[in-house]
Amino acid sequence: xxxxxxxxxxxxxxxxxxxxxxxxxxxxxxxxxxxxxxxxxxxxxxxxxxxxxxxxxxxxxxxxxxxxxxxxxxxxxxxxxxxxxxxxxxxxxxxxxxxxxxxxxxxxxxxxxxxxxxxxxxxxxxxxxxxxxxxxxxxxxxxxxxxxxxxxxxxxxxxxxxxx
Numbered sequence: 001x002x003x004x005x006x007x008x009x010x011x012x013x014x015x016x017x018x019x020x021x022x023x024x025x026x027x028x029x030x031x032x033x034x035x036x037x038x039x040x041x042x043x044x045x046x047x048x049x050x051x052x053x054x055x056x057x058x059x060x061x062x063x064x065x066x067x068x069x070x071x072x073x074x075x076x077x078x079x080x081x082x083x084x085x086x087x088x089x090x091x092x093x094x095x096x097x098x099x100x101x102x103x104x105x106x107x108x109x110x111x112x113x114x115x116x117x118x119x120x121x122x123x124x125x126x127x128x129x130x131x132x133x134x135x136x137x138x139x140x141x142x143x144x145x146x147x148x149x150x151x152x153x154x155x156x157x158x159x160x161x162x163x164x
Contacts, residue, residue: 012073020063029086040079047086092147098123105150
């Protein structure tokens with residue numbers, strides 16, 4: 001299947017799912033179709049403010065199945081559906097991604113090649129505020145080439161020690 005055809009299918013799936021998932025309070029973050037032998041894997045990543053629970057994923061899976069069962073978009077070829085949460089490995093590309101990750105450590109690579117890592121302490125529709133080495137730094141989304149949440153394994157332990 002050509003990549004243009006695959007992109008068209010992915011976009012149609014997203015169009016068909018956006019309203020039913022929004023009714024569940026969920027945003028579509030990604031739709032991916034990958035070949036897997038004679039089948040295809042359709043992955044739909046969802047998110048919401050406050051994060052996605054297992055119940056949210058189960059509800060979304062039922063809704064995606066319902067919508068796709070009533071649609072011809074996936075054609076006759078069999079597929080496996082996977083509904084997942086957005087995950088921390090996906091780049092922050094929309095203001096809602098920044099908002100949903102406040103309090104986390106973020107590495108930002110700017111369009112000019114410079115990079116900075118800081119704690120995300122605030123965001124709006126145009127920019128985010130990072131705390132870098134005790135100072136606040138405004139980061140305009142238009143200046144960002146890539147932004148990724150950094151996984152912190154020892155942060156929870158440090159916070160628990162502070163509370164004790």
